[in-house]
Amino acid sequence: xxxxxxxxxxxxxxxxxxxxxxxxxxxxxxxxxxxxxxxxxxxxxxxxxxxxxxxxxxxxxxxxxxxxxxxxxxxxxxxxxxxxxxxxxxxxxxxxxxxxxxxxxxxxxxxxxxxxxxxxxxxxxxxxxxxxxxxxxxxxxxxxxxxxxxxxxxxxxxxxxxxxxxxxxxxxxxxxxxxxxxxxxxxxxxxxxxxxxxxxxxxxxxxxxxxxxxxxxxxxxxxxxxxxxxxxxxxxxxxxxxxxxxxxxxxxxxxxxxxxxxxxxxxxxxxxxxxxxxxxxxxxxxxxxxxx
Amino acid sequence: xxxxxxxxxxxxxxxxxxxxxxxxxxxxxxxxxxxxxxxxxxxxxxxxxxxxxxxxxxxxxxxxxxxxxxxxxxxxxxxxxxxxxxxxxxxxxxxxxxxxxxxxxxxxxxxxxxxxxxxxxxxxxxxxxxxxxxxxxxxxxxxxxxxxxxxxxxxxxxxxxxxxxxxxxxxxxxxxxxxxxxxxxxxxxxxxxxxxxxxxxxxxxxxxxxxxxxxxxxxxxxxxxxxxxxxxxxxxxxxxxxxxxxxxxxxxxxxxxxxxxxxxxxxxxxxxxxxxxxxxxxxxxxxxxxxx
Amino acid sequence: xxxxxxxxxxxxxxxxxxxxxxxxxxxxxxxxxxxxxxxxxxxxxxxxxxxxxxxxxxxxxxxxxxxxxxxxxxxxxxxxxxxxxxxxxxxxxxxxxxxxxxxxxxxxxxxxxxxxxxxxxxxxxxxxxxxxxxxxxxxxxxxxxxxxxxxxxxxxxxxxxxxxxxxxxxxxxxxxxxxxxxxxxxxxxxxxxxxxxxxxxxxxxxxxxxxxxxxxxxxxxxxxxxxxxxxxxxxxxxxxxxxxxxxxxxxxxxxxxxxxxxxxxxxxxxxxxxxxxxxxxxxxxxxxxxxx
Numbered sequence: 030x031x032x033x034x035x036x037x038x039x040x041x042x043x044x045x046x047x048x049x050x051x052x053x054x055x056x057x058x059x060x061x062x063x064x065x066x067x068x069x070x071x072x073x074x075x076x077x078x079x080x081x082x083x084x085x086x087x088x089x090x091x092x093x094x095x096x097x098x099x100x101x102x103x104x105x106x107x108x109x110x111x112x113x114x115x116x117x118x119x120x121x122x123x124x125x126x127x128x129x130x131x132x133x134x135x136x137x138x139x140x141x142x143x144x145x146x147x148x149x150x151x152x153x154x155x156x157x158x159x160x161x162x163x164x165x166x167x168x169x170x171x172x173x174x175x176x177x178x179x180x181x182x183x184x185x186x187x188x189x190x191x192x193x194x195x196x197x198x199x200x201x202x203x204x205x206x207x208x209x210x211x212x213x214x215x216x217x218x219x220x221x222x223x224x225x226x227x228x229x230x231x232x233x234x235x236x237x238x239x240x241x242x243x244x245x246x247x248x249x250x251x252x253x254x255x256x257x258x259x260x261x262x263x264x265x266x267x268x269x270x271x272x273x274x275x276x277x278x279x280x281x282x283x284x285x286x287x288x289x290x291x292x293x294x295x296x297x298x299x300x301x302x303x304x305x306x307x308x309x310x311x312x313x314x315x316x317x318x319x320x321x
Numbered sequence: 322x323x324x325x326x327x328x329x330x331x332x333x334x335x336x337x338x339x340x341x342x343x344x345x346x347x348x349x350x351x352x353x354x355x356x357x358x359x360x361x362x363x364x365x366x367x368x369x370x371x372x373x374x375x376x377x378x379x380x381x382x383x384x385x386x387x388x389x390x391x392x393x394x395x396x397x398x399x400x401x402x403x404x405x406x407x408x409x410x411x412x413x414x415x416x417x418x419x420x421x422x423x424x425x426x427x428x429x430x431x432x433x434x435x436x437x438x439x440x441x442x443x444x445x446x447x448x449x450x451x452x453x454x455x456x457x458x459x460x461x462x463x464x465x466x467x468x469x470x471x472x473x474x475x476x477x478x479x480x481x482x483x484x485x486x487x488x489x490x491x492x493x494x495x496x497x498x499x500x501x502x503x504x505x506x507x508x509x510x511x512x513x514x515x516x517x518x519x520x521x522x523x524x525x526x527x528x529x530x531x532x533x534x535x536x537x538x539x540x541x542x543x544x545x546x547x548x549x550x551x552x553x554x555x556x557x558x559x560x561x562x563x564x565x566x567x568x569x570x571x572x573x574x575x576x577x578x579x580x581x582x583x584x585x586x587x588x589x590x591x592x593x594x595x596x597x598x599x600x601x602x603x604x605x606x607x608x609x610x611x612x613x
Numbered sequence: 614x615x616x617x618x619x620x621x622x623x624x625x626x627x628x629x630x631x632x633x634x635x636x637x638x639x640x641x642x643x644x645x646x647x648x649x650x651x652x653x654x655x656x657x658x659x660x661x662x663x664x665x666x667x668x669x670x671x672x673x674x675x676x677x678x679x680x681x682x683x684x685x686x687x688x689x690x691x692x693x694x695x696x697x698x699x700x701x702x703x704x705x706x707x708x709x710x711x712x713x714x715x716x717x718x719x720x721x722x723x724x725x726x727x728x729x730x731x732x733x734x735x736x737x738x739x740x741x742x743x744x745x746x747x748x749x750x751x752x753x754x755x756x757x758x759x760x761x762x763x764x765x766x767x768x769x770x771x772x773x774x775x776x777x778x779x780x781x782x783x784x785x786x787x788x789x790x791x792x793x794x795x796x797x798x799x800x801x802x803x804x805x806x807x808x809x810x811x812x813x814x815x816x817x818x819x820x821x822x823x824x825x826x827x828x829x830x831x832x833x834x835x836x837x838x839x840x841x842x843x844x845x846x847x848x849x850x851x852x853x854x855x856x857x858x859x860x861x862x863x864x865x866x867x868x869x870x871x872x873x874x875x876x877x878x879x880x881x882x883x884x885x886x887x888x889x890x891x892x893x894x895x896x897x898x899x900x901x902x903x904x905x
Contacts, residue, residue: 043795050652054675068342091346106857158872211335273398273448288450360634383638503627565690580742
């Protein structure tokens, strides 16, 4: 392994208390050359589903030799297992509580082990801070080149939670709200994979619209709304799916395809989560009235 | 270029969602040795002027080979151009929306280009996350040594906003509030350049006061207030300009010269922004009654 | 010195204003290869005691060549001295206001100097931002290998604050609340050292309980509460000391030994600080009724 070790960190620890800094000290004690990248230390406390979602949006953009360290761990000190898994897209370390559900749904798992070998823990393991005493050392050793199989025995039945709601109708997709980001943009479970399964192609519709626009002279602020579609959410019907925020007026609600390829509900320069009162689990439907 | 690549990042993304972490993954995929420094991820959403101010306070303290990546981008997906500019004090990458106004006012621009070449973007460019797909790759390639001219055609008319209000009277300077920091210290547009233009010298007055203090035996907590000056703000008149917070009592309002050389309104161990209700754009005047 | 320079940073600057980023620019201008780790930039403004506590929990987990830079500095610009100290566990740089009280209580001080030599400051020193102009350059030079004695004259009377309240009774320990973390877990002054002084051994009691549990077949979620102990806090008596949060029901108050070896008051998946209204300085007592 000739790469500079690279470890990302995702926790619900916040940054006020020094817990994340302490974990970084442990990592640099073991892998002194490691590069450390914060993905998020501001996960809502103990929100395993939000963690899984944030990790899902970030890991594909890191080099495959990256070790992703996750410590969102409501069950610390209980019997939940500490685990590590290797995929072609990266290596992952954290509690066996479902945080890796989306990774395991998207990537082939090449190895999955329990972090059992005491050589890859700190000499003293507390009962309440496994991030420091168990997970950080494991991530550092993996980043430094220790083979994953050395860390402990294989695990065959990891905890995963059920995939987000998604119902495919004849010309509709029904899903749920997954996540609201800092801007109040609301990301739904209706995503790239579900377009394909349903024989829909928002992308080809967008390309057609863009081609038309180019012929028309490249005018600016043209709306690329996909006609013949409608989104029902929070008791409202939004007509058409847009390409970007700037296609509507300030303060207007719109549906668009977000940066992960998922259907997103947004308000230009505002918060859709607040304006529509949307929360994770709320239903959302995309109707497709004309041939895609 | 023999320097370790160094990229700073300033956004309004916050740190909860993993957007900044994702951008760092993109940069490290292109420039694996890069050092990454957060300047601020907590810019008020879409506040282009605050961004310009924060960048102005930070960039002079970085080595000139640094690439400063800025993603505060209300117009993402619209026709606003992605740009890069090179100055003797650093290279800057971000949207063409005014965020570089103060840099361009302070530094000679050696090159200014539109980020048009698809070789320096991700293969798939979303319509809503150019930080990841356009700006981060450009910053990484520049940090790794790609010449700026390779990224796209020259831009001759960048967007800048007008400089902050500043009126120079016979023995007065009238300006406006620029920014309030986390402590509630209020920074104004009355700064080092304006002292000089007006023939004033707060610095020589301070030096004189300090010389006097040294002769007097180095007593502690002596106030270095520049007599003969007065600051009018929020309907109050503050007598004299101080050198530092510790020269007044806890809870007292004072005017001082802040760490960037600008006139600042503060409350010792308190918030001037809250106590005086000050907001960006509010007027402030410095009167200078005696020869400087 | 063959280590990669490693500098940690702890401030009350927050991350919105770019102050910490600016300090990092200064450090990388002096020590271009330095690794930089945030311990906390979210110390409560000017809370010197919280700073001392956070540093105390973090520094032991960093390699001994680390330089810990602390800028929580209510007295900036007054006569308080800027200092650096070297211990076998790390080197520390910051204001002489008590932030190093716990470090000096735990580690032998090998050298302690005032940061007086202008060669190790920025050329221009402001009166309000010594983090940038005095402390960051000193930390960078120390991390790059400058001997501590070169930075200025020895200091023999550093400021320290009195140790946290702790009274050792025949079979009781009385202390105070030190700190509440982001989760609302409340850490007290009753810690590892005080167990030993009192001839108590929570650890051996836990080991005994765990041994018993193993014989009983390794049942899960068994409570390891140390019987015969009681904790009085906020007018309540909690029976027994637990090992980890998962041993009680969601929402229940418990006493446990936290990850630093201190007695901690917590609520499973909730906030003890809020539920019990606890604040730093509030009294807490541990009674030990039976032989340990």
